[in-house]
Amino acid sequence: MAVMKRQLATLVSVVDECETVKTMEFELSEAVAPKPGQCGTFFLLKPDGTFGEGRVYSLSSAPVEGNRISITFRITPNFPTKLLTLGVGAKVGFFGPYGTFVYNDAAERVVFFGGGVGAAPLLSMIKHVREKKLPAKMIFMHTNKSVQVSPFLDYFKQLSSENRDFKYVLDVTRPAESSPWDGLKEEGHLTEEIVKKHVSDAPLLNYYICGPPAYTHGVFTILKGLGVTDDKIKFEQW
Template identity: 30%
Template sequence: MRAMNDVNTYSAEVMSNDRISPFGYQIRFERKDLVFRSGQLISIHGDSPLEDRSYTIASGEGDACIDVLYKLIPEGRLTPKLVTLKPGDRACISGPYGQFVIRDALKPVVFIATGTGIAPCRSYVRTYGDLNLTVVHGVRREEELFYREELSKYAYYPCVSQGDTDLFKGRVTDLIGNLTVSDGTHFYLCGAYEMIFDVQSMLQKMGVSDATIFTEEYYYQYDL
């Protein structure tokens, strides 16, 4: 029996690889005996170590498969190859890694994400069905509101910065000042470095203790 955090490396069969928005995909791998905690990640290995990339597991601890939500970066090294994988193909994956796990599932949680940074939140809700959860998800376009239906069961605040929308138009930083937050809330921030930096500064100014803010940085938004 594998212990939590024993790293497992295996050739995983691709079960599906679906395009869910113009640039968004969800790939599903066979799980074998990978044990992980919601919020942890896997590495998907490319043809050389230079192509290895980290991806949060978007499925729950009890799910039969490993889901990964990813965005195609046409100029990137790995994702243009990932989109070509078909059911029955294999990819080398290893994990689990990381510590972006729920610290206390009894505390109210505010999860603030940009883009594919919503992936850990999807894993949390699949693992902890009764979380006291508020979700703030910032995207450029409405079609990038991944897992919208599943997350709408919670207090759900989508923020759309570009294009036509009837939803809140703006960035997450335009919205979070209006949130009512109860004492003891834990904040989880995931996605672009710039958003995490800005939100953390806002929360600090609102008097939120650093000890209750947990972050997972994925990428720099403006370095392309």
């Protein structure tokens, strides 16, 4: 069981994932043992060094990365923008890890559904499967407005080319605004027909869904229509 700690974290790097998404990597004062898919609360520090404003973020890093943890977020006003004013070497507060949206190592056939930056905890799960060399066959259906605002494309494209047990499908909801992409791609909002093109034996598989409420509800409804029972579905909304 992961032990939750309240501690300081130092900003190590900031990476541009796409036009609108950043990944921040932090080094913790003390190592923690998150489970794949869990989250933590990150705090800005007040002038006196105490914890101030905070926000919950899913961890996008693999659990095996020790005292290094990463978060991936879309650039929006308020807290994310304040985070981005910090330079490398700056400190923030951290409390975690916690959360019940956790990968099941016993799963043999898994489908991930991510809406935009909802891919973050799913990336942690996928990295976990790779690091542990778990015998899982994985499909990731990732919905974004366009190619330009799709995080982790290079990572998933390379993984799908190297690993026959991993399939990545990019679903673009605004194709007229999107740049070309030479990987597997669907256009428009997810439908039962689109899912059936890529997912066979739907009731037998395990599902992880993460994204905004309308997205998670839509995917859940599609899966129920395909005969998937509740015990096969885990989801998290943000």
